[in-house]
Amino acid sequence: MRSPIAVIILTFNEENNINDCLESVKDFAAEIFIVDSGSTDQTLEILSEYPVQVFQHPFENYSQQRNWALQNLPITNSWVINLDADQRLTEEFKTEVNQHLNSGKLENINGFLASRKTMFMGKWIKYGGHYPTYHAMTFRLGKGVCEQKLYDQHYLVEGEMIKLKGDVIDLITESLSTFTLRHDKWSTLESVQQFSNVNSSTATISGKFKGDSMQRRRYFKNLYEKLPLFVRPVLYFIVRYFFRLGFLDGTRGLIFHFLQCFWFRFLIDAKIYELRKTKNK
CATH class of the missing domain: 3.90.550.10 (Spore Coat Polysaccharide Biosynthesis Protein SpsA; Chain A)
Incomplete structure (x- = not known):
């Protein structure tokens, strides 16, 4: 049935x-x-x-x-x-x-x-x-x-x-090429979103430390976005890979955590930096 x-x-x-x-x-x-x-x-x-x-x-x-x-x-x-x-x-x-x-x-x-x-x-x-x-x-x-x-x-x-x-x-991926291509596209969307704060006037999940699991995750993401560019992806990778035990996922875990927690986040920051430089010309 x-x-x-x-x-x-x-x-x-x-x-x-x-x-x-x-x-x-x-x-x-x-x-x-x-x-x-x-x-x-x-x-x-x-x-x-x-x-x-x-x-x-x-x-x-x-x-x-x-x-x-x-x-x-x-x-x-x-x-x-x-x-x-x-x-x-x-x-x-x-x-x-x-x-x-x-x-x-x-x-x-x-x-x-x-x-x-x-x-x-x-x-x-x-x-x-x-x-x-x-x-x-x-x-x-x-x-x-x-x-x-x-x-x-x-x-x-x-x-x-x-x-x-x-x-x-x-x-999450058919191949590493697919993974990097998709995340390159997503990094552009995320960089524009953070740079322009395009969702500031729309209904979004509120970040709450003592809220449900989605609200708690959004709370920490909001904190992350307040950190300095290029510093935050380094800290994020260290926390996820070492303190949150990402290294236990083995070699494929190393590839995933490095690409998803550091490379992707660093690319977002680089594109935000590029947007700022372009705006100030």
């Missing part, structure tokens, strides 16, 4: 990922919606083999794409799960969600927090503070919205949420 849940998946040239993503949800969700932004590979052909509803919508940024989906798709179920094509639902996650939905005890609950289980070069990145990291991926329709940020967006959910034990698998 399928759950009364609609799954929304964003795609753009995801021929290498979409099969496994759909296999993880096809016998679980009552509805599966694909919001594609003009794929030119075999993605659409693969989608035609599954019981999904495909909608085309031009991509502006992740926030607008996700909110467009929530506001415009013909969803008939009361709960939604938001996925990217490189994510997969685990059996533990699906079983736990079903148990809650069938319990009849969700009157005051509007969402579920689940941790992403990051897979990098075929290895689970378990240390360095990278697991568990909880996200509001599932909520009642009409009770959640994606915050308006250019990068690192999360869902704002009205009301109480339950923290799940089951994870969502996140395949």
Whole structure:
């Protein structure tokens, strides 16, 4: 029996990922919606083999794409799960969600927090503070919205949420080339966001030291952004790799933590520095 849940998946040239993503949800969700932004590979052909509803919508940024989906798709179920094509639902996650939905005890609950289980070069990145990291991926329709940020967006959910034990698998890269290309693009978005403070007047998750896991993480990110450029990525890498035990993830962990905690953050700072120099000319 399928759950009364609609799954929304964003795609753009995801021929290498979409099969496994759909296999993880096809016998679980009552509805599966694909919001594609003009794929030119075999993605659409693969989608035609599954019981999904495909909608085309031009991509502006992740926030607008996700909110467009929530506001415009013909969803008939009361709960939604938001996925990217490189994510997969685990059996533990699906079983736990079903148990809650069938319990009849969700009157005051509007969402579920689940941790992403990051897979990098075929290895689970378990240390360095990278697991568990909880996200509001599932909520009642009409009770959640994606915050308006250019990068690192999360869902704002009205009301109480339950923290799940089951994870969502996140395949963070197909190759190192893909990883660096994506993070180069994301570093541009993050640098513009920090430089311009473009989300200052929009609803975002508030940083709270004693808040839920997402609010606490945003609290520390806000502190990080107040530190001097080029100093903060060094400190961040030291904390994540040594104090948060990232070195226990082995050689692939070293590659991941160095690229994600230092190189990516340093690139953001370099682009902010470039923006400042350009503005002062």
